[in-house]
Amino acid sequence: MRVPEKGCVLCEATWGDYWEEVEGQRMFFCCDICAVEFKNMIREIKSRTGWKSIDEVKIEGDYRGRDCIALKGDKRYGFFVRFDSKGQVQDFNNRPITEARVGPQKSKAV
Amino acid sequence: MWLNRNITKTKTDAKSLSMLFAEFFKVRKGGLQDWVKRRFVEKFYGSRPHPFVLALQHPNRGTLLGYVVEHQHFLRQWVRSCSFIMARTDATDVILYELDNINTEFGGSGPKQPSHYELLLRMGESLGLDRTKILATPALTDTVEAIQVWDNICQQDHWVEAMVAMHGLELIANRNLRKEGARMHYFDPTILETREVTDATRAFLREGYEADVGHSEEALDLAAKYADRFSIVEHVQATFMRSIDAFDRYLMARLERGRQFESA
Numbered sequence: 230m231r232v233p234e235k236g237c238v239l240c241e242a243t244w245g246d247y248w249e250e251v252e253g254q255r256m257f258f259c260c261d262i263c264a265v266e267f268k269n270m271i272r273e274i275k276s277r278t279g280w281k282s283i284d285e286v287k288i289e290g291d292y293r294g295r296d297c298i299a300l301k302g303d304k305r306y307g308f309f310v311r312f313d314s315k316g317q318v319q320d321f322n323n324r325p326i327t328e329a330r331v332g333p334q335k336s337k338a339v
Numbered sequence: 340m341w342l343n344r345n346i347t348k349t350k351t352d353a354k355s356l357s358m359l360f361a362e363f364f365k366v367r368k369g370g371l372q373d374w375v376k377r378r379f380v381e382k383f384y385g386s387r388p389h390p391f392v393l394a395l396q397h398p399n400r401g402t403l404l405g406y407v408v409e410h411q412h413f414l415r416q417w418v419r420s421c422s423f424i425m426a427r428t429d430a431t432d433v434i435l436y437e438l439d440n441i442n443t444e445f446g447g448s449g450p451k452q453p454s455h456y457e458l459l460l461r462m463g464e465s466l467g468l469d470r471t472k473i474l475a476t477p478a479l480t481d482t483v484e485a486i487q488v489w490d491n492i493c494q495q496d497h498w499v500e501a502m503v504a505m506h507g508l509e510l511i512a513n514r515n516l517r518k519e520g521a522r523m524h525y526f527d528p529t530i531l532e533t534r535e536v537t538d539a540t541r542a543f544l545r546e547g548y549e550a551d552v553g554h555s556e557e558a559l560d561l562a563a564k565y566a567d568r569f570s571i572v573e574h575v576q577a578t579f580m581r582s583i584d585a586f587d588r589y590l591m592a593r594l595e596r597g598r599q600f601e602s603a
């Protein structure tokens with residue numbers, strides 16, 4: 230799986246020093262919560278797509294929710310994910326990325 | 340996690356980090372009140388306004404019902420929080436302030452001036468949700484956890500910390516925040532003038548819009564005074580940051596509840 234060159238796989242922070250093996254690969258996380266969240270996200274993607282493996286997950290957003298695209302070969306799977314305080318998936322829905330619901334930057338308000 | 344959210348996501352050396360910290364907690368000329376407002380605006384009304392605030396600009400029925408159902412729990416905790424503050428202080432100005440606050444939020448003053456809590460329930464009814472149903476709905480986990488945070492602060496920390504942790508949150512509806520750099524109001528004020536939302540919704544939103552201004556600032560003035568007197572400004576700041584993190588999650592819970600009504 231392709232992961233960012235630098236920083237936490239989930240949030241890109243360069244703090245911390247928490248390593249964990251995910252999908253047979255040693256990955257860097259800033260903290261154990263990010264690791265739990267990422268693993269739960271991967272599990273959810275696989276169960277929803279039926280993919281055996283994932284090439285990459287592009288992630289945008291923050292603790293309030295993340296808009297993501299999972300890639301596998303030429304296939305794309307877009308979704309929104311939000312975690313609870315323990316890192317469990319609280320909200321996960323697949324929908325076109327352009328309709329991302331909780332995208333603070335995509336403010337429709339004045 | 341705290342560093343990532345509040346200071347920087349980039350690893351820095353000890354010296355730069357201590358400077359960043361000093362900058363973050365620095366209380367400037369405007370005092371603690373100003374610092375609290377600055378941090379609040381940054382988190383909820385800054386470059387990434389809170390999604391609930393965005394949704395409330397022109398709210399749909401789901402958003403408002405999410406507000407009603409989760410906020411009843413918040414308000415019941417609110418009274419407990421204010422009571423803890425009262426029980427733990429002997430400062431008369433603080434006691435009078437909290438008494439007045441509890442009355443406005445929960446007691447009300449006769450049929451002409453219902454409490455904020457009552458107005459909230461009426462808003463829910465006006466949107467077709469039965470009062471008994473509202474009252475019987477337990478809070479979502481994020482709300483429960485946030486309430487736990489506030490309850491702990493009020494029971495265990497200094498009452499001045501509790502004051503800022505609670506009354507600082509009232510800034511959410513403060514109209515003056517635009518002057519402090521907020522990008523928008525809590526809701527688009529034009530909805531108070533049109534028929535976009537129900538009468539009871541307007542009554543509820545208007546009350547907050549008009550009442551909370553002097554209100555939250557008076558509390559911050561009192562807290563700043565006593566924080567200085569007891570030399571606990573830094574404790575107050577740290578506790579406030581904890582409180583607004585809980586508030587952030589709590590506001591997300593309102594949205595989540597709102598979606599349940601949208602899809603129902």
Ligand SMILES: [Zn+2]
Pocket residue numbers: 237238239240241242258259260263
């Ligand atoms: Zn991280």
